[in-house]
Amino acid sequence: MRSRSVFAKSRTLAVFVLTCCTTTLGLTAPASIAQAGVRPPSPGTAVLQPGDGWASEGAGTTGGSAADAAHVVTVHNRAELVSALGNGDSTPKIIQVRGMIDFNTAADGTRLTCDDYATGGYTRAAYLAAYDPATWGSASPAGPQEAARVASQKRQAARVKVRVGSNTTIVGLGKGATLRGGSLTVQNADNVIVRNIDFSNASDCFPAWAPNSGWKSEYDNLEITSSRHVWIDHNTFSDGDEPDTSLPHYFGYIFEKHDGLLDIVRGSDLVTVSWNVFKDHDKTTLVGNSDGAAATDSSRLRVTLHHNLYKDVGQRAPRVRFGKVDAYNNHYVVSPTSSGAYVYSLGVGYQSQLVAEANAFTVPRSIGLGKVIKSWSGTSLTVRQNYVNGVETDLLTLHNESFPSEHLDDGAGWAPTLRLRVDSPSAVPRIVCRHAGAGRI
Structure with a gap:
């Protein structure tokens, strides 16, 4: 186990990484995307390359690339987006998002607040009392x-939850394409692509109080439910201008208004999540939503996560149930100021088959490395060639030594093959910081 010098390079590497990850760099796409002398396709007509993760399995993922001219539209507001989506219509379509779309707006474009959704005499003060x-x-x-x-x-859900159907591409035009305050839901769909979008602050105005466990909220920024062949690429996910640090506390718990950033649940299958940024959030990504969902989830929930940046996220990066999940070449960054909110990165849940290889972790000394992996009724996983602060580190052994009652066996029982490129984990911080996130395709 090579872990003795894990923190020897941490100060220099962490300064470089955090500077890189907070600076907008005008760089070209990675070599796997852009080839010398070949003009790349327009973002809207791009399809997932063969071999690029689970979403390339079988027929692959082409989204709305077959759309005719009448179904290639540019949208500027919520009403136009909802109309273009057609409530889950499966006609091939390319929807181009320009600028910022706020889901909390009325039909006339008026901004809606939490008070506009309240009904039946609800007020926060009365609820607390x-x-x-x-x-x-x-x-x-x-x-x-x-x-x-x-x-x-x-009432709020009717406004902010918007359904995406089959054979759809949603792509941001240039930089600044933002979906704010909404919950985009890929539901009962096949063949969907979402690229180059800044997903910001899916905020629940009406969290439920759960005694002894805190406040429970609805709305993921993006939810994939009962769907297959989905490619999520070059997006940015965050709580936007309403981070958890800005929220009040009631009854000893934070008044949590956010759920997940990206959840993949209810029998969804064949999903590739690549080159995204997930930042400044607590519960990031669920793969599988219930231990009791074997009837729908067994042999499904096959997901690839590669070249994503997880910056200052508390947990679920991802938390897996049932699925064969391949997580490689991701960069996990914990800032010193956020280390107190860190819980874990890799959640090994019921009947999960998680493979985590060639990832990079940049963390402060205060993070106990045994915490990187968390057992949630899981039994085993494959963990290979992961680097912590520039040093190859045996994260599974560290977990088992730190939490012997949560011992995990070595070996997920399968070996991924759908990988276009596997970068050295020592190069992952630089590559991911330069190329991941919205505005970089």
Whole structure:
């Protein structure tokens, strides 16, 4: 196990990485995407290359590249986006996003606030007064204020949850294409591509109080549910201008208004997540949403995660149930100022088959490296050639030594083959920082 010098280069490497990851660089696409002398396709007509992760399996993923001229549209606001999507219509379509689209807007473009969704007499002050543990106790909320909260949340959901159907490409034009405050849902769909979008702050106005466990919110920035052949590429995901650090605390817990950044659930399959940035968030990505979903999830949830940047995310990068998940060449960065919020990176859940190879971790000394892996009723995984602060480190042995009651065996039971390129983990911080995220295709 090569872990003795894990922190020897940490100061120099961390300064370089954090500077790189917060600077916009005008660089060309990686060699696997752009070939010398070959003009790349327009972003809207680009398709996933054969061999690029699980989404390339079988028929591959082409999105809306077969769209006719009538179904190539540019959208500037929520109403245009909803119209172009056609409530899950499967006609091949390319939807080009220009500028910022705010989902919390009325039909006339008026900005909507949480007060506009509230109904049934709901107010945050009244809800807090009704279910204060000092008077309510530890029972689950019930009664008029809880009913009003549920009704208010449904009103917001009708506005911010937008469905994506089959044979669809959604692509941002240039830099600055942003979907703010919404929850894009790829639901019961096949053959979808989402590229070059800044997903920002899917915020729930009406979190539910769960005694003894905190506040529970709805809305992922992007959810893939009961869908297959999906390519998520060169996007940026964050809580935008409403980070958790800005949220109040009630009853001893943060008033959590955010759920996941990207969740892949309910029997979804054949997904490639490449060259994205996930930053400044807690619960990042679920692959599989329930231990009891064997009927829908067994033999599915095959997902590839490569060349993504996970910067200051607390956990679930990813947390896996059931699926054969290939996580390679990702860069995990924990800033010293965010180390207190760090929980884990790789969650090994029920019947999961996670392979994590050739990834890079840039972390401060205060992070115990045994925490990088977390067992959630999982039994084994494959972990090879991962670097921590520039040094190859046996993360599985460190986990087992740190948490003997959560011992994990070595070996996920399968070996990935759908990889176009595998970079040296020592080069991953530089490559990912230069090329991952929206605005870089």
